[in-house]
Amino acid sequence: MFSLAGITDSIQEWLVATFGATGALIAQCIIVILLAIALFAALGLVLVLMERKVAARMQIRLGPNRVGPAGMFQTTADTLKLIMKEGLTPDGADKFLFNLAPFVVMIVAMLLLAPIAYAPGFQIWDINIGVLYITAISSLGVIGILMAGWASNNKYSLLGAMRSGAQIVSYELSAGLAILTIIVLTGDLQLSTIVESQRDGWWLFKGHIPAIIAFVIFIIAVTAETNRAPFDLAEAESELTAGFHTEYSGMKFALFFLAEYINIFIVCAIGATLFLGGWMPLHIGSWESFNHIMDYVPGVVWFFGKVFFLIFLIMWFRWTFPRLRVDQLLNLEWKYLLPISLINLLLVTVIAILGWHF
Amino acid sequence: MFIKEYISDVYKAAKSLLTGMKTTGYYFTHPKEIVTEQYPDNRDTLKMAERFRGEVIMPHDENNEHACTGCTACELACPNGTIKIITKFDISPEGKKKKALDTFVYHLELCTMCNLCVQACPTDAIKMGQNFEHSVFDRTKLLKTLNNEGSKVRDGVE
Numbered sequence: 001m002f003s004l005a006g007i008t009d010s011i012q013e014w015l016v017a018t019f020g021a022t023g024a025l026i027a028q029c030i031i032v033i034l035l036a037i038a039l040f041a042a043l044g045l046v047l048v049l050m051e052r053k054v055a056a057r058m059q060i061r062l063g064p065n066r067v068g069p070a071g072m073f074q075t076t077a078d079t080l081k082l083i084m085k086e087g088l089t090p091d092g093a094d095k096f097l098f099n100l101a102p103f104v105v106m107i108v109a110m111l112l113l114a115p116i117a118y119a120p121g122f123q124i125w126d127i128n129i130g131v132l133y134i135t136a137i138s139s140l141g142v143i144g145i146l147m148a149g150w151a152s153n154n155k156y157s158l159l160g161a162m163r164s165g166a167q168i169v170s171y172e173l174s175a176g177l178a179i180l181t182i183i184v185l186t187g188d189l190q191l192s193t194i195v196e197s198q199r200d201g202w203w204l205f206k207g208h209i210p211a212i213i214a215f216v217i218f219i220i221a222v223t224a225e226t227n228r229a230p231f232d233l234a235e236a237e238s239e240l241t242a243g244f245h246t247e248y249s250g251m252k253f254a255l256f257f258l259a260e261y262i263n264i265f266i267v268c269a270i271g272a273t274l275f276l277g278g279w280m281p282l283h284i285g286s287w288e289s290f291n292h293i294m295d296y297v298p299g300v301v302w303f304f305g306k307v308f309f310l311i312f313l314i315m316w317f318r319w320t321f322p323r324l325r326v327d328q329l330l331n332l333e334w335k336y337l338l339p340i341s342l343i344n345l346l347l348v349t350v351i352a353i354l355g356w357h358f
Numbered sequence: 359m360f361i362k363e364y365i366s367d368v369y370k371a372a373k374s375l376l377t378g379m380k381t382t383g384y385y386f387t388h389p390k391e392i393v394t395e396q397y398p399d400n401r402d403t404l405k406m407a408e409r410f411r412g413e414v415i416m417p418h419d420e421n422n423e424h425a426c427t428g429c430t431a432c433e434l435a436c437p438n439g440t441i442k443i444i445t446k447f448d449i450s451p452e453g454k455k456k457k458a459l460d461t462f463v464y465h466l467e468l469c470t471m472c473n474l475c476v477q478a479c480p481t482d483a484i485k486m487g488q489n490f491e492h493s494v495f496d497r498t499k500l501l502k503t504l505n506n507e508g509s510k511v512r513d514g515v516e
Contacts, residue, residue: 057386058382058385059385060385062396316382316383317379320378320379321378336368
């Protein structure tokens with residue numbers, strides 16, 4: 001049967017046999033870097049196109065349909081344009097910070113790829129504090145945004161960056177508490193163990209209503225954390241032109257744009273791993289034959305299917321809901337999401353202690 | 359009481375958000391609702407909306423007759439001097455002089471398609487056409503004469 005773990009194992013054996021242990025490690029690092037960059041580029045192109053197509057369909061339009069069949073190469077053409085454009089640095093900007101900021105945002109997104117389990121045994125770095133690592137690293141992205149906003153020497157950029165800071169710091173809380181609900185149920189921070197614990201059913205179904213509430217809160221919080229509508233105050237086009245990346249152009253802008261979509265992918269991958277079982281096929285309790293049929297679909301297909309379902313959900317939000325005001329945004333977090341997720345965490349703890357979950 | 363309000367707030371918010379998502383979800387799953395016209399690809403089959411206002415036209419019947427009496431009501435109604443009516447005097451068989459239309463001058467480049475002239479016309483001689491492909495390289499080409507060569511007013515139209 002098709003398995004990515006088999007391919008990686010045979011590559012590992014061949015590398016060790018050819019270059020020795022140290023050489024193999026270096027070669028593997030290079031392969032992983034290339035794969036990560038390839039995934040980035042592919043995701044950037046696919047997600048931007050998907051966003052535009054989904055947006056068009058929801059607004060009763062056609063969307064891009066001129067470049068290539070059904071507009072397939074539209075984003076490729078856009079990327080080529082961005083690469084060839086001049087990357088302008090404003091005169092009054094803090095040159096060093098201004099040029100550093102897009103890379104900070106990008107590197108944070110890249111670091112988050114490490115602990116995600118794409119398929120059985122196919123994972124860059126299976127650390128035992130995977131979830132803690134993800135929550136810790138994902139909050140660093142705001143530094144890049146603040147850096148960009150401050151260094152641009154532009155009032156719109158600064159306002160956008162400050163809004164983004166307030167927003168990300170607030171919503172980290174409820175995202176973290178929603179993640180904790182699943183940690184309480186699994187009792188482990190390692191992502192591969194969390195996936196394995198869902199062999200007899202996904203946590204979304206096994207954890208009763210508290211898991212569903214946690215899932216909803218998680219989706220809302222990560223939508224806010226990735227600065228997407230209805231929480232896109234940081235780049236609110238109608239108020240702040242483009243927020244923190246107003247002054248950026250060319251490839252530096254493209255990095256911000258790409259990082260936004262990569263971040264969506266990553267938070268959806270985390271959501272899929274915690275609530276929907278990562279690469280684990282749809283298993284229902286002890287229905288052996290049903291579970292066996294589901295096992296024929298490879299894990300990587302399940303993983304990307306779930307992730308793209310969540311991405312679609314977040315795009316659906318974006319093209320349906322109007323943008324919140326700053327006070328409404330903070331109201332929602334501090335008066336609704338945080339108390340609800342605290343009570344929810346208590347409920348889930350009771351369920352876990354009494355062993356009421358399946 | 360506060361708790362009750364709080365819960366009903368959350369419930370109402372979730373309900374209204376889901377209503378919105380239902381609408382966009384319906385559009386997403388029903389591509390036949392798409393309203394985009396792929397002009398100029400569909401130029402041959404393009405169907406304009408009934409009330410679309412592209413230009414002022416003066417319909418003529420098969421005998422090359424129109425319904426304009428040259429009363430200049432449209433010229434007076436036009437807010438930006440788009441229409442200029444030049445009249446002449448026809449001699450009727452009984453030897454009476456009768457005012458009639460000589461040239462209906464229409465400046466398309468000035469027209470805002472406001473429809474006031476059509477509303478002002480007492481004999482329904484002019485109406486709004488559907489053609490919208492007006493671009494030309496020379497603006498003198500936008501100066502149009504709406505009545506055809508040798509046309510005359512239809513009998514019975516006063």
